[in-house]
Structure formats: structure tokens, C-alpha cells
Amino acid sequence: MIPLEQNMLLTTIEYDAKLQNSRDDDLFEDKRKFQRLIGQLLYLTHIRPEITHAIQYLSQFMQDPKVTHMEEASRIVRYLKTSPGRGVLLIK
Template sequence: MLAGFEQSKFDYSLFVKKKEGKIVIILVYVDDLLIIGNDMDMINDLKGLLNQNFKMKDLGDLWYFLGIEILRSQEGILLNQLKYAQDLIKDIGLSKAKVALTPLEQNQKLTTVEFDEIVQQHQDDKLLEDKTVYQRLIGRLIYLTHTRPDITFAVTHLSQFMQSPKQSHMEAALRVVRYIKKEPGLGIFLKAYNKHQLVAYCDSDWASCPMSRRLVSGFCVHLGDSFIS
């Protein structure tokens, strides 16, 4: 471990160094490093130390990292996954498909195979022959929720059916992709002048889950005026 740096207890790929109100953070992913901080002298010292021990290439200011694009302006910073979303749409084969206006169809009730057998309904809604196709798609959608909180509820709901996905689940997941196709460059905008305060809102309905009759809740989180989750 680098001298003076502490490994985060919550993320073992994160290393932090603090000194007299100054801070430098290193994020490590395989052979990619992201270095941020509020003091350029500490950042440059760290780069020099790393160069002495490892073969490194400084790519300059952050603009792309792990599929996330970082766009800066005087108003703030936009984080999006435009290329990731476009690749997803192309790989799924929906480049020429019609867009969807919402992630999920209104009032659609998705159920498990076990529930269908108990209530003897949706007998024509068959299991997918290859469930890994559905699982891979949901996994890619989960990664996209880092910058697309508008699809988080739909993706979380669809991830409940990973073990035994049916045709209706696959169609619903493809609808999410068609919704993304409408605005693939949407992302999270962090305003340059913002309040450093987290504000959360939550809501829940009443017994809307068709299988358990439990409530379904939702939430959103703002950092100042910026919607982040």
C-alpha cells in the first residue's frame, strides 16, 4: 500500500489520503487508475510516486472511464453512458425498432412461474429456452442505471425474475431498451454551483404486488438540485 493512504472499508478498490483539509483519492479497476483530489500538489506528488514504481501513462483530465463519459461546461458536469447505450441497442438488434415512451407498460403485472401454477393463469407464457440471454441483458441494464436512474425501478423489478425468466419478462426487458433508444445520451447532471446536501424522497403504494400483496416502494435522491439516484 502507498505510504499515507488508507484503504476504504466500503470499497477495497478505493484509497484515500487526507492532510490538513486536503484530500486525494485513488480508484483502481484492474489496470485503470482514477485520481481525484482538491490539491494539485498532492496529486502531482502521487503521480510522481506511482511513476517511480509502475509503468504509467497520464491521460490527462478525466473524460471517459469504464463506459461512463464525462462532459464539462461552466454550468456543471454531465455523466452519461451514450456509447454503452448505443452498443447495447445494436447488440440486442433493436437499432431499427420503434422507441417506447416509458420503461414499463402501464399496469403490467409480471409474475413468476410458481405463482402462475398456483393460480392457474398465464399458461401460454412459457419459460425462455435460454435464460442466460435474459440474465445478460438485465446485467447490462443494471450497469446502465449508474447514470440512468429513470430506468432503475424497471430494471430492479425485472431482476426479480432472473432465475426463471418467461417470455413476458424478456419482452418487458426489451421495452426498457426501446425506451433507452429514445434518448440514449441522457445522464446525471451535477451543477457547478450546488448545495452539498443530500435530500431523499420516498413513496409507496398499497398492496400492488400481485404475488405477495405487499406494497411497492420507490425513492429518489438529490445532491442539492442534482438528481443522482
């Protein structure tokens, strides 16, 4: 399992409207929940560097997150739960 699905194109609502994209991808109803999750995941990038690219990509959509953005953030959380032993080991 990888942190972010390969070749996944995440777009903004404005971009979809400009292209008149017919996706059924609505805004995520609880914007603050998405922002909190991304903030927590950004903190984790210090000890889990393999998720850095995925988190920084998702953080571009913090102003107006869509449902697909939250689904991808949830995918990263699932990835972290299935690989607890990875990351940087900090020893005193």
C-alpha cells in the same frame, strides 16, 4: 415512451401454476441471455436513474424468466435507444 408498461403484472411460473392461470406465457428458452441483459441494464442504472425501478423489478425474475419478462426488458432497451441524450452528464 416509459421504461416499463404501467399496471403490468409480471408473475413467476410457480405463481401462475398456483392460480392455475391459463396464460400462454412460457419460460424464456435462453435464461442466460436474459440474465446478461439485466446485468448490463443494472450497470446502466448508474447513469440512467429513470430505469432503476423497472430494472430492479425485472431482476426479481432472473432465475426463471418468462417470455413476457424478456419482452419488457426489450422495451427498456428500445426506450434507451430512443432517448440517448438523457441521463447524468459526467464532466471531468
